[in-house]
Amino acid sequence: MTFQTIGVIGAGQMGNGIAQVFAASGFDVRLNDLSGEALEGAVARISKNLDRLVARGKATDDEKAAIMSRIGTTTDLGDLGESDLVIEAATEREDIKSRIFSDLQPSLQPHTILASNTSSISITRLGAGTDRPERFIGLHFMNPVPVMKLVELIRGINTSEETYRAMLGLIERIGKISASAEDYPAFIVNRVLIPMINEAVYALYEGVGNVASIDAAMKLGANHPMGPLELGDFIGLDTCLAIMNVLHDGMADTKYRPCPLLTKYVEAGWLGRKVGRGFYDYRGETPVPTR
Numbered sequence: 001m002t003f004q005t006i007g008v009i010g011a012g013q014m015g016n017g018i019a020q021v022f023a024a025s026g027f028d029v030r031l032n033d034l035s036g037e038a039l040e041g042a043v044a045r046i047s048k049n050l051d052r053l054v055a056r057g058k059a060t061d062d063e064k065a066a067i068m069s070r071i072g073t074t075t076d077l078g079d080l081g082e083s084d085l086v087i088e089a090a091t092e093r094e095d096i097k098s099r100i101f102s103d104l105q106p107s108l109q110p111h112t113i114l115a116s117n118t119s120s121i122s123i124t125r126l127g128a129g130t131d132r133p134e135r136f137i138g139l140h141f142m143n144p145v146p147v148m149k150l151v152e153l154i155r156g157i158n159t160s161e162e163t164y165r166a167m168l169g170l171i172e173r174i175g176k177i178s179a180s181a182e183d184y185p186a187f188i189v190n191r192v193l194i195p196m197i198n199e200a201v202y203a204l205y206e207g208v209g210n211v212a213s214i215d216a217a218m219k220l221g222a223n224h225p226m227g228p229l230e231l232g233d234f235i236g237l238d239t240c241l242a243i244m245n246v247l248h249d250g251m252a253d254t255k256y257r258p259c260p261l262l263t264k265y266v267e268a269g270w271l272g273r274k275v276g277r278g279f280y281d282y283r284g285e286t287p288v289p290t291r
């Protein structure tokens with residue numbers, strides 16, 4: 001299987017990172033989002049990330065220009081039809097993802113592989129709703145995509161060995177390392193990580209600590225690069241809540257119940273860094289804890 005053109009759906013924090021990484025490895029990328037504004041924001045973000053690399057001598061101006069020239073944007077899903085692989089990285093909602101795959105299907109070539117960057121949703125179920133469950137797979141990148149080495153590779157029950165092998169090779173080609181996970185709710189990384197973040201929110205909710213003390217405790221006491229509440233803000237509290245709900249429903253176990261305080265923040269629209277406020281308020285010079 002050869003890959004040249006990669007479609008990416010959803011130009012949020014993950015979609016733009018995935019687009020950057022593939023373009024930097026020489027692939028042509030078609031980035032899609034519902035809104036032109038999101039696409040402009042993604043291109044600006046990628047350009048800024050590459051400027052940082054140029055400033056640190058890790059890339060040249062010419063390399064930056066070549067990477068940028070390989071990224072095309074479109075609000076029309078039909079423009080992704082030429083892709084050899086399409087990676088969906090839209091909002092963590094099964095109805096949105098299923099709809100995207102069914103809208104995309106008529107434009108696709110027969111050989112195209114479909115992947116979802118979902119954090120938690122069943123790959124088997126998403127794949128079963130398409131015309132190519134054997135060429136459907138979970139490709140779970142980590143945030144921030146240009147920095148994090150891991151891509152979790154999740155095979156649905158129908159995913160073929162050929163598709164799996166092709167993705168193993170592709171992950172290596174973009175300089176990442178894969179870990180294979182079985183298709184159970186939230187896979188490996190988020191099965192462990194998101195309940196930890198949810199537990200930190202419980203510690204806040206119950207008054208065991210405040211935002212600053214909980215994050216300091218885990219950064220200095222467990223050597224985590226970010227505290228769990230800071231990390232929740234970084235991931236997006238809507239995404240964290242969606243993952244907890246998938247775990248709670250999928251495992252049918254109350255140990256995964258989302259903390260009511262997490263739900264309250266999401267209901268308030270305090271989704272974390274991407275909107276300027278979550279467990280910290282990012283609208284000033286330095287982040288200020290909200291509790």
Ligand SMILES: CC(=O)CC(=O)SCCNC(=O)CCNC(=O)[C@H](O)C(C)(C)COP(=O)(O)OP(=O)(O)OC[C@H]1O[C@@H](n2cnc3c(N)ncnc32)[C@H](O)[C@@H]1OP(=O)(O)O
Nearest residue numbers: 049052056119141142143144146147189190193225226235
């Ligand atoms: C929810 C899911 O489904 C799965 C997930 O993704 S879970 C989340 C997984 N991610 C994590 O756990 C991240 C935890 N945090 C970290 O590892 C670190 O805080 C961090 C890598 C994000 C930043 O590290 P830091 O040392 O504080 O920052 P800094 O020194 O500024 O940056 C280190 C490098 O990362 C780059 N970087 C930092 N943030 C970046 C971003 N958002 N995008 C691109 N590059 C970034 C910097 O350019 C720098 O690169 P160089 O070393 O090449 O110069």
Ligand SMILES: NC(=O)C1=CN([C@@H]2O[C@H](COP(=O)(O)OP(=O)(O)OC[C@H]3O[C@@H](n4cnc5c(N)ncnc54)[C@H](OP(=O)(O)O)[C@@H]3O)[C@@H](O)[C@H]2O)C=CC1
Nearest residue numbers: 010011012013014033034038089090091092118119143235
């Ligand atoms: N955040 C993280 O740390 C990680 C997230 N993921 C997963 O990646 C996916 C994306 O997450 P993330 O980038 O954080 O989310 P964001 O909210 O940053 O971005 C999602 C983007 O998808 C767009 N979108 C929504 N519906 C559609 C659609 N029908 N067609 C095209 N684009 C659409 C949204 O547009 P609008 O804003 O207009 O709705 C938004 O621009 C999720 O499945 C998430 O679970 C995986 C690993 C890590």
